[in-house]
Amino acid sequence: MAAEPSIWRDQATAWTRLSTQLDGQAAALQGHNQDLSAGWRGGDAAAALDHSRRVVQTWRGRVDTLEQVGRVLAAHADRIATVRGRAIAVAQAAGPTHEIGPDGTVSVTPLAIAGAVLAPWQITTLQQRSEQLAAELTQILAEASRIDAETAHALRAAGTQSPGSGGGKSPAVVVPASSTPPAEVARWWAGLNPAQREQLLSTDPARIGGLDGVPAVYRDRANRIGLSAAHEQVANERDAVLRLPPGETRDTALAAVEEKGRALDAIEHRLTATSGPPAYLLGLDTTGTGRAIVAVGNPDTADNVITYVPGTGARLGGTPGDVMRADAVVEAARAADPAASTAAITWVGYDAPQTIIDLPPDGTDATNPDYAHQAGPGLDRFQDGLRATHEGAPSHNTVLGHSYGSTVVGYSAREQGLAVDDLVFIGSPGVGADTAAELGHDSDHVWSGHIDNDPIQYGISPSELQVGIGLPDPSPGGTGLIHGVNPSDPGFGAQVFGAQDGSLGPDAHSQYWDRDSESLLNLGRIATGNYEQVTR
Structure with a gap:
């Protein structure tokens, strides 16, 4: 001090x-x-x-x-x-x-x-x-x-260092490709001396900041360096939008780019906050709808690490709100186990659908499983990176998918395998599997929760969209959801945890993080491995 x-x-x-x-x-x-x-x-x-x-x-x-x-x-x-x-x-x-x-x-x-x-x-x-x-x-x-x-x-x-024959320049360090297995990246990084690391952070922060297998503190430093460039990119994008002819197209584009700018400001504010757990910027991209990965707490030193994957509408502009949810999970985890440290990561590391349903279907809404299929390898590699960079005894790792994010987690677990201890689905439209056994994890460590009144439980299948909207199973907990069996259905085989009654209407879909709610408290218990405290 x-x-x-x-x-x-x-x-x-x-x-x-x-x-x-x-x-x-x-x-x-x-x-x-x-x-x-x-x-x-x-x-x-x-x-x-x-x-x-x-x-x-x-x-x-x-x-x-x-x-x-x-x-x-x-x-x-x-x-x-x-x-x-x-x-x-x-x-x-x-x-x-x-x-x-x-x-x-x-x-x-x-x-x-x-x-x-x-x-x-x-x-x-x-x-x-x-x-x-x-x-x-x-x-x-x-x-x-x-x-x-x-x-x-x-x-x-x-x-x-001795001055070399070429004027003292150190030999160039070759940065591994982004597809390199994180364990190999971690070994490469450990083999660099501090001077080489500092050089890479100053000369190639974008690649270091996005490389799974580089420790969180260094990814954070690299991405903070990139924040100023991100602000500049968004400002240039805004200038380009303002050159468009006045009209609805320009207004829509302007609202989107200004949302990105506000999000960057909010992320920067959270990174520099002096209250609450420290935040780490593990990924940032302003292209398209944008991406961001923000950790609340250091995942490399925490006893428990939970990765939250948001769903439909996930983008850079919505990241600040998602980080607030991560803060809430850390608080719930601390209540469940005050002696343990917990890091919660908001993973907007994929291109998410931005609309729930388009009629007629055009393949860009949340009924399309391709978004989940394409996101799977990135989520899998990120989880491998958390394992590779963690210090000391292995942490208890959980992946939490909300809404379409649960579909992403399900596809990744089924097709890639996830190096985690628990899979958690909340407000799920289906996870691309008929049973928990298909996800590569013991059913005791596959969890699902639905708030009563969450409208996502009244699912509609893509085939029925071809002939009009239908409600195949108009009861909460029914099995006919957009992306398969409801993971909260008894036949799916997951551990179903308790969640409070939600308000009538669409707001119930977002009330899983309400302060002191049954769903939030249970998320904290699962994240810390205190399964006996979980209410059913």
């Missing part, structure tokens, strides 16, 4: 300035060499020029080193500023009832109970709060120590 990131930023500026000055001196000396060679001949001249050229070469090699030191220190300042902000937020959350020691220990302030008559449960609550605050600080301090160690290593690596 006493750290001053501005000190490192000033040092970074000084090293960068020194790099520029040395580069200028090298250029000046090279010019003098050319002038000298024009009027001096003989053995002495050749020896002097050879020595002078080697000096130029050495200086230019050191230019790269000085630039690298500046980049490392600037990155260190940003990373320390982030964890410092988190530490300050914990201190503020402690308030007058808790006292934080200089080493991060937390205790109840004597004044909090002095002269007060507290019930045992109130004292227990204060003590539990102490443990929660201490756990958060432990995680923050561990990350700060890791940042210190990585920066020290990067500085040592930069300081011991």
Whole structure:
């Protein structure tokens, strides 16, 4: 908390300035060499020029080193500023009832109970709060120590590099293709030295930010670098839309691009928030309807990791709302198991249908299973990446699909296999399977929940759309859904968990995350592996 990131930023500026000055001196000396060679001949001249050229070469090699030191220190300042902000937020959350020691220990302030008559449960609550605050600080301090160690290593690596014959440029590092198995990517990344990692983050952030198998903290840093470019891309897209002739087409396009801009602002705000669990940007793409992958909590260090796949209408513009749902799941998981850490990831990593039903069907609405089929390999690779980069004992991993997102999860599990402990479906229109056994997981770890009054339970099949809308099974829990058997139907074989009654109308389809609701509490219990607490 006493750290001053501005000190490192000033040092970074000084090293960068020194790099520029040395580069200028090298250029000046090279010019003098050319002038000298024009009027001096003989053995002495050749020896002097050879020595002078080697000096130029050495200086230019050191230019790269000085630039690298500046980049490392600037990155260190940003990373320390982030964890410092988190530490300050914990201190503020402690308030007058808790006292934080200089080493991060937390205790109840004597004044909090002095002269007060507290019930045992109130004292227990204060003590539990102490443990929660201490756990958060432990995680923050561990990350700060890791940042210190990585920066020290990067500085040592930069300081011991020798200028090469090509002017000091390090050999280019070949970045694996996006289709490379995440376990191989993780081994490749572990084999890089800190200087090489910093170079890739500064020169190729887009590829590093989207590469499954790269640890979350580095993907986050790379994608944050790409945020400014994303803002610029959206601004350019808006300018292009404004050049269209006035009319409905332009109005629709303008609304879509402005939604992207607001989403980028909201994501950036969540990334820099000092309250709540830290957020990590694991993927970002502004093309088309856009994509984003945002983690609440670090999935590489969390005890539990849940990946939420939203459904119809999922796009960059809707990501901020989906991240709020991830925040809610983390809170529910903490209620289910206060001693464990949980990370919740919003995975908008696929092109989702944007409409529920188009009449006549044109293949672009949510009745088309192709979207789920095409999304499967990406979701599978992302889950493999979470396994490859996790530190310590394996985490308890869950994939949660809502609405058409459950269809995506079902197709991925059936066709690809998912390296997770539990599959969870909520508000599902069907998962592309007739039974839980087809999903490659024990039925004890396949879960489904439907809120009463969720209209998605009144499904319609694609064949019936050809002749008009029909309601094949007008009872909640019926089996005739758009993408197959209702996973909450007893014949499907999944574990059906309890969910509250929803409001009449379409809003019930989105009430699974309502605060303190039965469905949300059960999601937290499943995500932490506390199955005995799940209500039926």
